[in-house]
Amino acid sequence: KQEVTQIPAALSVPEGENLVLNCSFTDSAIYNLQWFRQDPGKGLTSLLLIQSSQREQTSGRLNASLDKSSGRSTLYIAASQPGDSATYLCAVRTNTGNQFYFGTGTSLTVIP
Amino acid sequence: EAQVTQNPRYLITVTGKKLTVTCSQNMNHEYMSWYRQDPGLGLRQIYYSMNVEVTDKGDVPEGYKVSRKEKRNFPLILESPSPNQTSLYFCASSLGRGPSSYEQYFGPGTRLTVT
Numbered sequence: 001k002q003e004v005t006q007i008p009a010a011l012s013v014p015e016g017e018n019l020v021l022n023c024s025f026t027d028s029a030i031y032n033l034q035w036f037r038q039d040p041g042k043g044l045t046s047l048l049l050i051q052s053s054q055r056e057q058t059s060g061r062l063n064a065s066l067d068k069s070s071g072r073s074t075l076y077i078a079a080s081q082p083g084d085s086a087t088y089l090c091a092v093r094t095n096t097g098n099q100f101y102f103g104t105g106t107s108l109t110v111i112p
Numbered sequence: 113e114a115q116v117t118q119n120p121r122y123l124i125t126v127t128g129k130k131l132t133v134t135c136s137q138n139m140n141h142e143y144m145s146w147y148r149q150d151p152g153l154g155l156r157q158i159y160y161s162m163n164v165e166v167t168d169k170g171d172v173p174e175g176y177k178v179s180r181k182e183k184r185n186f187p188l189i190l191e192s193p194s195p196n197q198t199s200l201y202f203c204a205s206s207l208g209r210g211p212s213s214y215e216q217y218f219g220p221g222t223r224l225t226v227t
Contacts, residue, residue, distance in 0.1 A: 001171075004154075032214055043202060044218040089155070093214050098162060099170055100145070100216070104154035 002027045002094050006103035013080055014111050021075040021106045023090035028068050031093040035064050035075050037086040038105070044089065048075070052095075080110045114139045116219035118203050124225045125193055133188045133222050135203030142208030144186040145170070145216070146178065148199040155202065161186055162208065193226045200224075 003026045013019050023033070032051050036044040048057045048064040050073070056065040063076040073090060087105040094101070116137045125131055137144065145160040147170075157170030161180040175197055177189040186205075190197060203219040 034215060036218075041221075043220045044204075044216075046215055046217065049215045091155070091216070098143070098160060098168065099157055100214075101157075101171075102147075102155040104152065 002030075002092060002099075002101040004090060004092055004101050004103040006088075006090060006106050008106060009104065010107040010109075012109040012111060015080060015082060017080050017110075018076070018078050019080055019108070021077070021088050021108070023073040023075070023103055025071045025073075025092050025101070027094055028071050029095040030068060031095050033064075033066055033073050033090060033092045035062075035073075036089045036091065038089060039086050047088075077108075080108075082110045082112050084108060085110050114217070116203055116205055116217055118201075118219040118222050120222060121220065122223050124227065126227055127194055128192050131190050131193060131224075133190075133201060133203075133224070135186045135188065135219060136184050137186075137203075137205040137217070138184065139205060139207075139217070140183065141205035141217075142183070143206045143214065144180065145204045146176070146186070146188045147202045147204065148172065148197075149202060149221075150199050158188070158201075193224075195226050198224060198226050 034049045035047040050066045061078040087107045089105045091102045119134045146158040147155045149155045156172045159178040161167045201222045204216040206216045
């Protein structure tokens, strides 16, 4: 069974800093990997989707990379802002089925 | 506006009283799914549906039922709720076809408390 881990569980940085969030998964046979943000009391907002054949995706200040063979993905946030404060989740879909597996998230606080 | 809607948003009920949480999407998506989110455990998939009349169990299906009679709707049914089903529930949908077919879009969540 696929297991997805996100470390650290919480991260606090000053505004303007660049930061990296990590996601690791145990089964490298994935179809894709998706990063989300979740604001308190709200649903999940999709940030980036990386197909298994891709190495990275970029959207504005966000860049996500994927290394399938090592079972890792990173989400890079450039020039962080207080509005980036949220919980960031990664999820993988495995090749063997149509299920999705989520990490437990990294809670990010950007201090003004 | 493209969206996934869930109702109700908040629900407090008692053990054993059957309830249904509705989910609807207006994006003509084929794939729909239900998740529960619990502290320390993250999101876990309950059931998913690849298309009308096609449903499959996720990781934690016990105590839940689903149906997919129409493409846009995917209700979650708790026939006899128990306190361990107190959780935050999310419905999600995705296109189901094409390169980005499994980019998921989420509803706002339903907070369920079973006493």
